Amino acid sequence: MSGAGLPLRDVHVPPAPPWWPPAPGWWLLLALLAAALVAWAAWRWRRDRRRRLAGRLFDRTVAAAATPAEQVAAISSLLRRAARRVQPGADLLAGDAWLALLERDLPGGGGLGEGPAGLLRDGAFRRSVDGREVDALRPIARARFVDWMQRR
Template structure:
């Protein structure tokens, strides 16, 4: 029998570490998804901003088109009734105190109920009852009503904060 040939063992040579560039396909996919998400969020926020600006411009344009304070009150009342239809289909048929209580009704933004405000039924919003029919209305009262009505209009039109 012949003597076995001896095997020569050599050291294991480590290969060089893979470079970080170009990244693996999974990283490209992740980067694409992130860029798409950022673009989508930016587009959505711009759309919300444009919509809010359009709703604010509509409110301001309609109220500013009225030349006298009583006409401004009537314009605000009309805008609120139009917006109320989006919130509740029968809301624009409410009259008097019932209409003011509806305007005061809290709109739950979260799952918890916000405290009910009485700015319409007990505050400057009472001007909506007969302010559009008066000969003269104090411009300061109209300004207070305008801020209140604008806030409620924006919320009901989906442009409130």
């Protein structure tokens, strides 16, 4: 038996598995990632749409008011409607309690101060309201309104 038999060969390593197509687990992970991305994009789109619609509502309502005093009254009315989304009964607050609620967590770090705050407190009841004061109040009140309207 010496010399007769099968010749022995070295052990051969099988080839590495191909990188394509991936294993089923990778497909599942990719599908979950795509679903999460679509859900995030839909949430973001809805949030931005609500923000745009609230901004348009604010701008249309304030622009429909003829005088600066009517604009202040419209701004106050819009803010009180939106305040109900944040705190039940907030639309019934008056004076300093109402102004404190308006300034709480204001986007942009506050800014109502005494001028715009005083205008919201009694501007709708003044005989004459300066248009520049209303112009200073409008962007701050709009930011507060949009912020409150997108909360649930």
